[in-house]
Amino acid sequence: MKMIVAGDLNKARSIVDEALSYSPKNINLLRLSGDVYLQQQNLDQALLAYMDAMGIDPFNTSVLNSIGSLLLIMKNQKDANGFFLAAHQTDRKDAYAAYNWVHTSMHLSDWGFFEKLNDILRLGDDTPLNVQPFTLLAISDDPGLHKLRVKARCKILSDAVKENRKFVRSSVVGRKIRIGFFSGDFYSHATMLLLGDFFELLDKDRFEVVIYDFGPITDDEHQQKVKNSAYIYRRVKELSEHELVQLSREDCLDIAVDMKGYTRNGRMAVFAERAAPVQVAYLGYPGTSGLGPVDYFVADEVTVPQSQRQHFSEKIMYMPDCYQPNDRNRKQPDVVPSRTELGLPEGKFIFCSLNNPNKVTPAEFDVWMKLLCNVPESVLWILAPNEEIKNNLTREANARGVGGERLIFAERVSMDDHLARMRQADLFLDAFNCNAHTTASEAVWAGVPLVTKAGNQFAARVAASVVTAIGCPDLVTETIDEYYDLAYKLATEADTYSELRLRLQDNLLTTPLYDSESYARNFEKLMEMAILRYEEGAKPKHLMVREKTSTS
Template sequence: MADAIAAHRAGQLDQAVTGYRAVLAIAPDTLPALTNLGSILRQHGQLEEAIGLLQRAVALPGSNQHAAYNLGNALRAAHRPAEAVAAFRLATERQPGWALAQCNLGVALADVAEWDAAEQALRQALQLEPNLALAQDNLAALLSTRLMAMQYQPVETTRLYQQAQAFAALCPPADPMPDRPPQAGQPLRVGFLSPDLCDHPVGMFLLPVLDALDRQRIQPVLYSTGGRDDDTRQALKQQAAWLDVSALDSASLLATLRSHQLDVLVDLSGHTAGHRLAVLARRAAPLQVSWLGYFATTGVPAMDYVLMDRWHVPAGAETQFTEQVAYLPAGRFCYRAPGFAPAVAPPPALQRGYITFGSFNNPAKYHDGVFDRWAQILAAVPDSRLLLKWRDYSEASARQQVRDAFARRGIDPERMTLRPFSCHAELLGEYADMDIALDPFPFTGGHTSCEALWMGVPVVSWPQARPVSRQTWAFLSALGLTELAGHTGEDYVQIAVDLAARLPYLATLRQTLRARMLASPLCNAAGFARGFETLLTQLYHTRVKRTAN
């Protein structure tokens, strides 16, 4: 046993494994051998054997906290979070003051969405060991993840603001950074940071803007922190200098960004998955701006501005942000349809004899309030159908969950059509099966609404106080179709019901929507780019003057 432990400590893991196995062959209930061998096998990815060994260790009389802790790590690695929670709880019971066990308990609780208990465990870990970086990082990640989850629900803006501030309180303080005075005739060096520079709404909205930028005014640099390689990514790489920084830790990414001497860094993530807000909190560029991929305050003090428009943030709504709100003159988004988009089809109701409502949004946006209103619409429009599409609906359980939800609301499940993932071109073609799109709320459609409108399908929306609830409202306003948006839930239902009774209008609108879009600011990339360039230049000059004084 002593030789196996010595090899383990020396990093000679193969020799240690051999030694521990030899001990267990003679004495199968040797606690240190079971625990240490299980730990090594977990690190090597041999999870099932590791879990079996560690479960034996935990069950032994006189077992200790280390066996339970290692079992929790193995179970979490095996994607068995509920069992991991139980193991980490046992570790904290066996050694109540162990900060690292409390930390991992918090992480496992977050895995099963027990947010309050997870936050409590992580804060307790920091009380036990205030400088435990792992607990600080995981608590910040938890608060950010929870904040993003709250965005999908009908939560008060004050709660969202407070959650963002709680996250910001855990961020490191910003370092001072000197501004570079603007040089006459020189473009601003502007970095764009995101994990979504690919076939994702962020990448697809960004592409036409980059294509139209005047390189005499803006010199763009793209920093990719993740995502996949696809046609959109390849197109983005043709538009700007490209750096893959996905493998860099926070310190290395911060050093890289600072070394490039950017004038402006545009964060395209906010609190969405894969963000690097901890880096921006330290300040990576003299001027830092939030845009496009997020729709609320980051809470980060070093984020100077958020780019919005008056449709998303009307007068008085600026108080929802810790950042200063800067207004893009042509809107927050610029849309360009893909070349493979099919021609607009006639309303399917003309042939089928019934109205098909639908939504191709992420089901995370659907909650009881959304389904309540959609059920009211279906009940008021006889024989109407509801068409939903998302990758989750390849699973029978996900489809059944939706059908059951509408059955509880008195809607025949046979009126539901639930379609799974398909390629982008096929998805666009499936709008031929939809007469009227129903926008979820408060998290309304962004790129999804643009695509529905491009395919001739009117979108009924319900804008509320939060900017994310006003995305489709911004599109409808740009197109002169504000009559498709209601001010209350009752309005929302009535607009959809009334629209369903106007088939000739639907047919005309369907054939003219694409032309409306092309003539609107929403699809004017050149106009958008001029406004974007001017706004960033003004913000940077304002920053330089402010720091000079």
């Protein structure tokens, strides 16, 4: 069902209800009724409508998929997984069901699908619209496949809108550049925790910042900081994509920055229609948009080396150090809980993986269990926020000859508590296909070394960028064997470990990673280069700030 304009929802509800009064057993009408309830945010009634449809035909894959998708919205991963699996078993060629089954399985640390993964990855060849790009990142380090899938989705998106390149704003010479940032994450969210004072640091004598916020109203300190630092702050959640494009054009933007991409509640259609003369993908989604009207992608030479440019539809804007912003003024915890308070053993080496569970695959878990076997006085501290994940990880550990008592499960906690507890880890073990991103910078901020393996796609190279920018490139490995060897060495050679941890702490405020001021200046340079190139009538090209700047 196509999205219904908000003002027409009541009318749609009336029409569907009237149709159902004549044909109450019509499965398509029941599904449509559920869709309307969903858009009205009446989730319970939507579920009842879908369940009524399933009662008529329990093997209808469209209905099973609808129920699974709704349960995901309701944050019921386990039951959603069951419905997607049922749809997949009913129709092995249903790409939507298969990919969502994989996605929910990863969130539950249930890896039974991996033996079928290659077949599932190929299902998107014929029905690319049914592949959510974000689901690919954790299960496949193949940037070529990722680009293929997103470009196919974008072709459908681009065909639905007509890009309009006619802009009337005058030259930026002698005036401020107006730059619009589009996101639903301008609140206490991982993106804002990275950005910190970024919007306040942008030079207001050279830039006018316009914020297009389509996220929740929280009025927390992060949202207030954004509001206070913006030249214009707009709440746009209720606007359609086309209306948002029209508003941004009325605001006479020079540059539109998409900070969501294919993450939850992203609004790619805005950029397909083109909101500004220059459009930039930044920070939110760790991969190419595949969308022609998006001109640039912000990266660095570690995350997108020259050999990987071919996997981006955008030209690359190269930040001189790390593409990821970090907040130099991020608070250090006032109180650090003891290991005993965290349920961690005293006197043992604490390997940790506080990544989201959906990033962990059997490949890295094999290595982690090998480390536990060969470093007897060690445990793995791993994020497992529900019993399903704990049971699945314990089963996987047992299958590899490791007792469940060697796994210490961490719950989800507030960001302040998370940053405080991180200090009790000895070594962070990174995931392969989709690295720690925000979590990587949190680890090094806490003084915890992080061992990573640089992969092929952007998402698999972020942690390498983070530790390189903080002056510890020796924490980057290229192969699984090198990854294991380095982690084992750090866990068993006390002097080597102590030297590295001391260097990490010493480098915290003397290397580029947390040099927020220089980061803002370099970002500004790239934006200026892009808009001036546009005004010269030149096509986008790869842009680079040559000199590495530091204000430390």
